[in-house]
Amino acid sequence: MDAEERIVAASKFLLQSPPGQINDVLNDVRNIISDDESLQTGVLPALIEYNVTQFITVDVPGHQHQTIVSEAARAPQEEGVEDDGDRFWDPRSRTSFRFDHLSLEASEPIPIDPDSDSEPFRAALENATLSYISAHFHSGVGAVFSIPGNASQFIVQIVANKYNPSNFWSGRWRSEYTINLEERKLEGRIHVNVHYYEQGNVQLSTTHNISLPLPPAISASSASASASKVLALIETEESKYQSSLNDAYQEMSEKTFKGLRRALPITRSKLDWDKVLGYKLGAELTANKSAFGAS
Structure with a gap:
């Protein structure tokens, strides 16, 4: 594998990094490249793509x-x-x-x-979003943007990270919504990534798309009340999706995972784990006894 192929491979690894673990992956791929200068230059586009799409x-x-x-x-x-x-x-x-995509620092x-025409409704959406995050996300971050040159279109973004390396898991919730007052619709997408890696490597990656009409009462002329109604729609959809994930986990625990293993060992009787050492010791004594008798 030549240097260019190693860069391509390293970039793919970085783009698949679990939440909060990109530095660990970057340190690992250093062994593939064996040249820090080439590594930084070669994988920088992948780092930029990762940071932007993952809502760092x-x-x-x-x-x-x-x-x-x-x-x-x-x-x-x-x-x-x-x-x-x-x-x-x-x-x-x-x-x-x-923004430095390597150090993850702003300077x-x-x-x-801001755009004076869209700022009143954007600011109202921002206040409603921050209130929603405060009520529902332990460590969430939100941002609300207006679309340049379009005073009727706005983007709401929410991200929440939870890193627990001492217990070998990490997770990230990302959601993004486009509110179009002119076309009277709300469209969005929720991404959830969870990684469990205690004595194994299991990842959940799921996406949920949302498309809803905006109620007639929502308009830029009543910014504060309308923004609260928009976030109420988002809250309803995210709560429904969270409940569906909980139901899926419950079903996997009760059905899917149980179907992957034997209910009983081949002897059709449960193994008494407290006596495992005794079983082994007994087998060794039996073997030794046979050996002594043979001599």
Whole structure:
């Protein structure tokens, strides 16, 4: 395998990294590349893709909250500001920043003005989203974006991570919704990734699509009340999906996993695990007795 093929293989491994474990995967693939400079240059596109699609969170410079790095968060081009594709923005603080995809840190903050036409409804959606996250996610982060040049379209993003390496599991919840006031519809997608790796390697990766009409009462003219109604729709759909996942887990526990193993050993009787050592010792004594008798 030549150097280019190793880079391609390493990039694929990175894109499949479980939640919270990309640094572990990156350290492992260093053994494949054996050249840190080539590694950083070669896998940087994969790291960018991973960070953006996985809704990696980052501390906003100069503020006491986090925001989401995503395609929707790419900063609008500012006159006189160099843009190499690594600038993102946080509408909540009206700040754009440069994001380092290797260190996962933000720097070079610059104030940025939001779109005046869409900002009232966007801000109302943001407040409703933060209230929803506070009530339902232990460590969730949310961000709400308006679409440049379109005062009737908005994107709500939510991400929640839970890393528990001491118990060998990690998980990530991602959801994204597009609200279109003109077409009167809400469309979204929920992604759930969970990884269990105690004496094994089991991953859950599931996606759920949502498409709903917006009630007539939702409009930009009643921003606060309408935003609360939008988040109520999201809450209902996410709660239904969470319940369906719980039901699936219960069925797997009671049916699927039991079907993968014998109810009883081949002797058709349960094994007394407290006597296993005794069984082994007895077998050894019997073998020794036979040996002595043979001599």
